[in-house]
Amino acid sequence: MTTQHLPMPTLQRKGGELHLEEVALSAIAEEFGTPTYVYSLAALKAAYGAYRDALGGHRAMVCYAVKANSSLAILSVFARLGAGFDIVSGGELARVLAAGGDPARVVFSGVGKSAAEMRQALDAGIRCFNVESAAELERLAAIAAAMGKVAPIALRVNPDVDPKTHPYISTGLRSNKFGVAFDEAAALYRRAATLPSLRVAGIGCHIGSQLLDGAPVVEAAAKVLDLVDRLAAEGIALDHIDLGGGLGIRYRDEQPPAVAAYLAPLLALFAGRGEELLLEPGRSLVGNAGLLLTRVEYLKPGAEKNFAVVDAAMNDLARPALYDAWHEVVEVGAGSGERARYEVVGPICESGDFLAHDRALAVAAGDLLAILSAGAYGMTMSSNYNTRPRAAEVLIDGARIHLARARERVEALYAGEAALP
Ligand SMILES: Cc1ncc(COP(=O)(O)O)c(C=O)c1O
Numbered sequence: 001m002t003t004q005h006l007p008m009p010t011l012q013r014k015g016g017e018l019h020l021e022e023v024a025l026s027a028i029a030e031e032f033g034t035p036t037y038v039y040s041l042a043a044l045k046a047a048y049g050a051y052r053d054a055l056g057g058h059r060a061m062v063c064y065a066v067k068a069n070s071s072l073a074i075l076s077v078f079a080r081l082g083a084g085f086d087i088v089s090g091g092e093l094a095r096v097l098a099a100g101g102d103p104a105r106v107v108f109s110g111v112g113k114s115a116a117e118m119r120q121a122l123d124a125g126i127r128c129f130n131v132e133s134a135a136e137l138e139r140l141a142a143i144a145a146a147m148g149k150v151a152p153i154a155l156r157v158n159p160d161v162d163p164k165t166h167p168y169i170s171t172g173l174r175s176n177k178f179g180v181a182f183d184e185a186a187a188l189y190r191r192a193a194t195l196p197s198l199r200v201a202g203i204g205c206h207i208g209s210q211l212l213d214g215a216p217v218v219e220a221a222a223k224v225l226d227l228v229d230r231l232a233a234e235g236i237a238l239d240h241i242d243l244g245g246g247l248g249i250r251y252r253d254e255q256p257p258a259v260a261a262y263l264a265p266l267l268a269l270f271a272g273r274g275e276e277l278l279l280e281p282g283r284s285l286v287g288n289a290g291l292l293l294t295r296v297e298y299l300k301p302g303a304e305k306n307f308a309v310v311d312a313a314m315n316d317l318a319r320p321a322l323y324d325a326w327h328e329v330v331e332v333g334a335g336s337g338e339r340a341r342y343e344v345v346g347p348i349c350e351s352g353d354f355l356a357h358d359r360a361l362a363v364a365a366g367d368l369l370a371i372l373s374a375g376a377y378g379m380t381m382s383s384n385y386n387t388r389p390r391a392a393e394v395l396i397d398g399a400r401i402h403l404a405r406a407r408e409r410v411e412a413l414y415a416g417e418a419a420l421p
């Protein structure tokens with residue numbers, strides 16, 4: 001049996017078999033096949049509860065970052081818990097609404113909002129547009145004016161602090177494409193305040209993802225609060241301050257701060273202030289609530305490396321190929337065969353198609369493996385590469401299994417397309 005750590009709070013081994021909450025993962029594979037994403041309702045609730053508890057009586061809203069996982073089942077869980085949502089596209093807005101989310105609790109981030117997306121969001125009546133450039137501000141003002149509406153806005157400022165994370169997921173440096181340059185924000189607020197189709201509502205920042213140290217966020221928040229005070233002195237009063245998402249999770253041996261410890265210095269900065277605090281966590285709400293269940297198709301011993309070829313691939317979980325990210329891989333059963341070191345790879349025709357390198361596993365063909373901590377940026381970054389159907393998704397609630405998304409049918413892979421007549 002494996003001795004690996006299980007970073008997921010509701011995953012446990014019972015009688016040699018891996019269970020998420022009360023459900024044996026083998027039963028899920030039996031019923032729904034593999035590869036399948038499996039999520040735990042209890043873990044989702046606990047992660048959201050940690051934010052709510054830490055925020056206590058503060059005037060605050062947790063806007064779940066939909067990009068981390070946009071499964072309707074998960075969105076509906078957060079909607080029922082009273083969460084807001086941070087979206088980055090019209091597609092995400094449509095999914096939030098389809099899941100019963102409240103548009104008045106939606107903030108819209110992103111550097112490239114299209115005119116159509118702005119109209120869609122204005123029609124829905126979202127809480128705020130997080131505007132990322134002067135050009136976007138002008139476009140939004142013109143569209144809102146043409147629709148006879150007033151668009152609530154926050155400027156997403158770029159505080160130029162180093163979040164000390166993977167360069168692909170760092171967003172708050174001057175060299176990144178995100179946000180309005182800090183020095184230009186005040187002038188842009190002045191401009192926004194003159195436009196009758198805009199209502200200046202707040203300010204936002206988001207410095208990066210998988211942050212394991214809260215200090216850069218505190219540094220960014222202090223800069224933002226200073227700007228807020230300078231704007232107030234000019235008569236531009238803001239009602240909310242959005243500090244984005246970014247809190248990291250444990251994949252392997254990382255030690256991210258607990259939510260309460262991460263938020264404590266931020267809440268201290270807010271002491272005695274009236275603005276509402278908005279947060280946009282993604283990964284820390286869903287990452288360790290989900291795993292990817294896969295089956296070993298073949299073992300392929302080699303001269304230099306042994307390969308375990310599984311039925312999940314980089315199209316299902318891109319993070320290892322894209323960021324060289326580590327996800328724990330564990331046997332679902334008690335383990336069979338000789339323990340050996342394996343490259344865990346998928347069927348895709350690319351050498352970059354790996355899920356894990358050099359892992360000690362006791363497996364035989366036909367065995368199930370669980371790729372852990374895959375609830376965030378797993379399914380949402382999946383693709384149909386190699387014309388592979390997308391994985392199924394199930395949500396576990398105690399002993400109950402809810403099919404959140406059926407495995408994509410092969411016919412869906414060409415529906416809506418036309419060959420030449
Ligand atoms: C604007 C914005 N908000 C929130 C998030 C969510 O980040 P995380 O999943 O790291 O909490 C992101 C992604 O990093 C983002 O770009």
Ligand SMILES: N[C@@H](CCCC[NH3+])C(=O)O
Nearest residue numbers: 067169209210319376377
């Ligand atoms: N996709 C990244 C996170 C990106 C955060 C988006 N702002 C990951 O899987 O770690």
